[in-house]
Amino acid sequence: MICRAVARGRTAGIRLGIGDDAAVLRVPQGHEILVTTDFSLEGVHFRREWHPAASVGHRCLARGLSDIAAMGGEPRAAFLSLALPAGLPQRWVDEFVRGLLALAKKYGVTLAGGDTAQSPARVLADIVVVGSAPKGKAITRAGARPGDVLYVTGELGGSAAALDELYRGRKISAKKFARHFHPEPRVAVGCFLRERGWATAMIDLSDGLSTDLHHICEESGVGAEVLAEAIPSHHAASLEQALNGGEDYELLFTTRPGRKVPQKIAGVPVTRIGKIARSGVFLTRNGERENLAPGGWEHFRR
Amino acid sequence: MICRAVARGRTAGIRLGIGDDAAVLRVPQGHEILVTTDFSLEGVHFRREWHPAASVGHRCLARGLSDIAAMGGEPRAAFLSLALPAGLPQRWVDEFVRGLLALAKKYGVTLAGGDTAQSPARVLADIVVVGSAPKGKAITRAGARPGDVLYVTGELGGSAAALDELYRGRKISAKKFARHFHPEPRVAVGCFLRERGWATAMIDLSDGLSTDLHHICEESGVGAEVLAEAIPSHHAASLEQALNGGEDYELLFTTRPGRKVPQKIAGVPVTRIGKIARSGVFLTRNGERENLAPGGWEHFRR
Numbered sequence: 001m002i003c004r005a006v007a008r009g010r011t012a013g014i015r016l017g018i019g020d021d022a023a024v025l026r027v028p029q030g031h032e033i034l035v036t037t038d039f040s041l042e043g044v045h046f047r048r049e050w051h052p053a054a055s056v057g058h059r060c061l062a063r064g065l066s067d068i069a070a071m072g073g074e075p076r077a078a079f080l081s082l083a084l085p086a087g088l089p090q091r092w093v094d095e096f097v098r099g100l101l102a103l104a105k106k107y108g109v110t111l112a113g114g115d116t117a118q119s120p121a122r123v124l125a126d127i128v129v130v131g132s133a134p135k136g137k138a139i140t141r142a143g144a145r146p147g148d149v150l151y152v153t154g155e156l157g158g159s160a161a162a163l164d165e166l167y168r169g170r171k172i173s174a175k176k177f178a179r180h181f182h183p184e185p186r187v188a189v190g191c192f193l194r195e196r197g198w199a200t201a202m203i204d205l206s207d208g209l210s211t212d213l214h215h216i217c218e219e220s221g222v223g224a225e226v227l228a229e230a231i232p233s234h235h236a237a238s239l240e241q242a243l244n245g246g247e248d249y250e251l252l253f254t255t256r257p258g259r260k261v262p263q264k265i266a267g268v269p270v271t272r273i274g275k276i277a278r279s280g281v282f283l284t285r286n287g288e289r290e291n292l293a294p295g296g297w298e299h300f301r302r
Numbered sequence: 303m304i305c306r307a308v309a310r311g312r313t314a315g316i317r318l319g320i321g322d323d324a325a326v327l328r329v330p331q332g333h334e335i336l337v338t339t340d341f342s343l344e345g346v347h348f349r350r351e352w353h354p355a356a357s358v359g360h361r362c363l364a365r366g367l368s369d370i371a372a373m374g375g376e377p378r379a380a381f382l383s384l385a386l387p388a389g390l391p392q393r394w395v396d397e398f399v400r401g402l403l404a405l406a407k408k409y410g411v412t413l414a415g416g417d418t419a420q421s422p423a424r425v426l427a428d429i430v431v432v433g434s435a436p437k438g439k440a441i442t443r444a445g446a447r448p449g450d451v452l453y454v455t456g457e458l459g460g461s462a463a464a465l466d467e468l469y470r471g472r473k474i475s476a477k478k479f480a481r482h483f484h485p486e487p488r489v490a491v492g493c494f495l496r497e498r499g500w501a502t503a504m505i506d507l508s509d510g511l512s513t514d515l516h517h518i519c520e521e522s523g524v525g526a527e528v529l530a531e532a533i534p535s536h537h538a539a540s541l542e543q544a545l546n547g548g549e550d551y552e553l554l555f556t557t558r559p560g561r562k563v564p565q566k567i568a569g570v571p572v573t574r575i576g577k578i579a580r581s582g583v584f585l586t587r588n589g590e591r592e593n594l595a596p597g598g599w600e601h602f603r604r
Contacts, residue, residue: 019521021372021506022338022433024440027329036324037381037430039419044385070323079339081383081428083346115428117341126383126417126428128339131324138326204323219321 023112025077031132036067042122050166053092054099055174055181056123059247061100063206064129065107065185066249070204072139072194073131075187077112078104081126083119096123107187139194139253141219144201148254148276150224151261153186153268155179156209157237160245179234183249188266193253198261202253208246210281210295216252217281226274226292228285243283244295325414327379333434338369344424352468355394357476357483358425359401361549365508366431367409367487368551372506374441374496375433377489379414380406383428385421398425409489441496441555443521446503450556450578452526453563455488455570457481458511459539462547481536485551490568492553500563504555510546512583512597514554519583528576528594530587545585546597 027033040060042048051059061078068075080100084093104111109129162180165172174181186204193199201220203212209231217224233242254276255261261270283292329335342362344350353361363380370377382402386395406413411431464482467474476483488506495501503522505514511533519526535544556578557563563572585594 020442020444021369021504022336022375022431022440024373024435025335025337026437027333027335031329033327033329033335033432034324035327035379035381035415035430035432037383037415037417037428039383039385039417039428041385041419041421041426043422044419067323071326073324077337079337079430081339081341083341083343083426113337113339115339115341117343117346119343120345120424122422124343124385124426126339126341128337128381128430129324130335130337130432133326135328138324140322142322202323 023077023079025112025130027132030135032135032138034068034071034073034131034133034138035128036064037126037128038063038067040125040127042124048123051181053095057096057099058103058182060125060127061103061129062183062185062249064127065103065109065187066204066206068129068131069185069187069190070202070251071131071133072137072190072199072202073133074191075107075109075129075131077110077130079112079128080114082114083117083124085119085121085123088123107185133194137194139190139199139202141201141203141216144216144220144222144254144276146222146276146278147257148200149257149259149272150226150252150254150274150276151270152209152232152250152252152273153189153270154248154250155232155234156205156248156250157242157245158234159183159247160241161234161237164241176236179248183247185249186251186268189251189268192265198255198259199253200255202251205248205250205252206246208244208295209252210243210292212252213292214281214294216254223277223279223281224274225277225282225284228283230271230273232269232271325379325381327414327432329434332437334437334440336370336373336375336433336435336440337430338366339428339430340365340369342427342429344426350425353483355397356401359398360405360484362427362429363402363405363431364485364487364551366429367405367411367489368506368508370431370433371487371489371492372504372553373433373435374439374492374501374504375435376493377409377411377431377433379412379432381414381430382416384416385419385426387421387423387425390425409487435496439496441492441501441504443503443505443518446518446522446524446556446578448524448578448580449559450502451559451561451574452528452554452556452576452578453572454507454511454534454552454554454575455491455572456550456552457534457536458507458550458552459544459547460536461485461549462543463536463539466543478538481550485549487551488553488570491570494567495555500557500561501555502557504553507550507552507554508548510548510597511554512545512594515594516583516596518554518556525579525581525583526576527579527584527586530585532573532575534571534573
């Protein structure tokens, strides 16, 4: 089980950790709060034979932090609900918690509560991340306008490329595929864009570029055009993987046409990959324009 | 008597619901936020053959609302993570959501987000409830002092009595055992006590009186004495069930000795059952004093 002491090391914003009916969080004056919740289910989001426990813990929290980053928010506290099968080695749990807490510490997030239960068979985790942003300043998916420019952070397809290797039964290097095993949520980039007021719409790439771009287009009531050659692919990834692979946890955002965006923000490369149009979502590849359908990322496509 | 914020049918506080990376919640000025998270796992917290889907949805949210009530908080928003097995009838899901939303509406809580996934076999739900309370006013488990008086709301043991009947394979009436199938979180009582500043410590009875009393004693660094004859038992419950049965979701709280507490708060009976002592947790029954050990409620004691 999770040690109570784990949550006792608390930062100033948290009044109560694990050990009361609810955690009490202070909210900075003039801020509103952001809440996101994400499952990490064995057999759906990870496999114990593929993912070291510390990576599972890291990825579990990274999913939530990335959602806060996509709003331009500052993450504050995390809550972990964890159901474990009876026979699970304590060492697995310790490593899971270690991976999760290492990432939490890096982003100044306190594990402030949660729930534990016995699971019939598989490991089930649900992470809640609470963040905040100045009132009215959180960046939604709904602000893109025709003519806006489309940017993406980092490289795409690395996580999908790693999964494909794992499916083929190959041993792969956690270092080469760090984006899969230890994705880095783009919190600093999100905050930077929110502070400057540059991003008109933003989303994190959890389902894959093609699908998440459709989410922005739907919420903003616009279309988009992407240039295939401009997409920054992971060196091991195909264009297909960069377009449709999920779990890269990069940020996809739009700016007004005149905005000068630097090539790096908070040390992370930022690449212009297209623009917002009136309607339809298109990919131009080798000079040919085609429809870009949502690639339908499905976890462990069974 | 109903707490002001509870009575106000609220949706104004939620800026974004399901459909962005995170929900954005406004926090009333001068409030801090309360966060609680609770699993509802098939086979652990409920069984599909025993509990109608609407009851499972109701109980799922009630667990979280009760935690907020135990802090004297005002519930604001809920987030539901739900993993469903492939073959589950849509009707079950519809009924589950209907039961959950009916309770949410009653308490002015918005379902503001969540996550969904496919489950390998059983229904897995995790509910997050976010509430708020004026800064520094949330009622913790830690404020009881020797001499304080111990009170409990409602009747105890009804939920355990229902479970025992179910274990014996008996059909039972959902009306007779409403406390099991449709527990009512004591939100208005919690708010009343917080507004008046009467409760020195409070907890909700999810694990059973004996266990939850120990939680208050541990966090407050005190002991307690309970009078068996004073415990308000459900008409179908034994003393054993009233002492050790879980999931009644009543409130257990303490007040300073001089405080006059009415027999009902917000329409709910309030009963004096004992007092806080320096150390030890004791039960006096037929004039004999014995140790009261934590009764160790375990869900579906397998």
